[in-house]
Amino acid sequence: MQTLIKKILTSRVYEAAVETPLEEATTLSFTTGNRILLKREDKQPVFSFKIRGAYNRIAHLTPAERKKGVITASAGNHAQGVAFGARKLGIRALIVMPETTPRIKVDAVRSFGAEVVLHGNNYSEAADYMAALMAQKGMIFIHPFNDELVIAGQGTIGNEILRQNPGRLDAVFVPIGGGGLISGIGAYIKNLRPEIELIGVEPIDSDAMFRSLSKGRKTALDNVGIFADGVAVREVGDLTYELCRQYVDRIIRVSTDELCSGIKAVYQATRSIVEPAGALGLTGLLKYIGETGCSEKTLLAINSGANMNFERLRYVAERTLVGEKQEALFAVTIPEKPGSLKAFCRDIIASRNITEFNYRLSSRKQAHIFVGISIQEEEERTAFANQLDGAGYKNLDLTDNDLAKTHIRYMVGGHSDIVENERLFRFWFPETPGALTRFLETTRGHHNISLFHYRAQGGDFGRVLIGLECPDGSGDGLNRRLDTLGYRYQEETDNRAYRLFL
Known part of the structure; x- marks a missing residue:
């Protein structure tokens, strides 16, 4: 584990990413009787934390690997990170994205100069097609989560959290898709501050990590919900599963209605609109408060991304009241x-x-x-x-x-x-x-x-x-x-x- 910590500390993410602010949601703090903090990864250049891991992985390619170009499969945010990093380093990029990916993410990837291929209804189907293209073209695969350099890039968020809030911190709430984000944050925080509770948050219909940890083995989902497309993963990675098994204290699952309510809560706290996956952290945090009745705690949620299709807001607004x-x-x-x-x-x-x-x-x-x-x-x-x-x-x-x-x-x-x-x-x-x-x-x-x-x-x-x-x-x-x-x-x-x- 010392190797992963070293990779986090020596990560090259800041060649492309920024250190995002840690902000208190003052109104939520007052109404819940707790100190609520939001880590604003929605303020990254690509409006998502994914730029950290993607760029860190690409930056470590050898000159020979760079000539081959990079390829990946992604529901959107990792794709933008790869496309952004590849353009910055002058590398060709090919991205396979599910056909269900919001248009805003597809357009953003293309704007960074990457070639986009749309295939399948979720990440796993896109990944299968990408594997065939990779074998055909000989390009270098940049995995969205199951890669130590990608995980190390995401782990820089944990480093920032402890520096920005060196005092009391009771729990950190992290969205889970494939598990790269929570693995990186968990590896760093749990080794330095093991008393901090690490809580993952997944949609009920995309809970591959929850089921895997519950059964004690990696478990693939038969069907994957796509409302929170940023975490629509059928199966978690071998590496992320082991890291989550070691560091994650518990996982909270939330419904679509609760997630819509979480998007509204983020908006009221920040006047920013996050995507469904981006609101998972705060949604889980608020559900945790409701279930435990806790007070006078310092709780932190990761705002992981803000690549929201404007048209989707109609559905979000409709379901928010029930979710609340x-x-x-x-x-x-x-x-x-x-x-x-x-x-x-x-x-x-x-x-x-x-x-x-x-x-x-x-x-x-x-x-x-x-x-x-x-x-x-x-x-x-x-x-x-x-x-x-x-x-x-x-x-x-x-x-x-x-x-x-x-x-x-x-x-x-x-x-x-x-x-x-x-x-x-x-x-x-x-x-x-x-x-x-x-x-x-x-x-x-x-x-x-x-x-x-x-x-x-x-x-x-x-x-x-x-x-x-x-x-x-x-x-x-x-x-x-x-x-x-x-x-x-x-x-x-x-x-x-x-x-x-x-």
């Missing part, structure tokens, strides 16, 4: 009769903040509503279900139903064969409890609501789509009544999209 346990989702069945929707809103959810409300008339006997509510504690979710039961409403808790959260919530509705003379309106409601109830009071006794869609957008006003049945002649005066609400609205009855789909 601040939203509960339910399917509720109510009678389809005049006043039933108003009664449900008045008696059940009038005092609650609604995050989502989807409904489409499909029967004259009963209606099925997809509803989301804001909660502060997990117990409120159970209390709401009990309240629905007590009021006689059949209900189904969908908060943990991935199908409902990913697809069904967007598909509630469609054509209705029984709706008559429907008019469609868009409203901009204030995001306040009771806004919906006030709307229903204004339209009471005049029109049946045949469609309703609402989703909180995080602003002062929520966008609402409402369909109203207007039997012959009863449409007169509707606009006057809607005007009395004082809410901005727009009729969409003639909208072609409405005619096609609703």
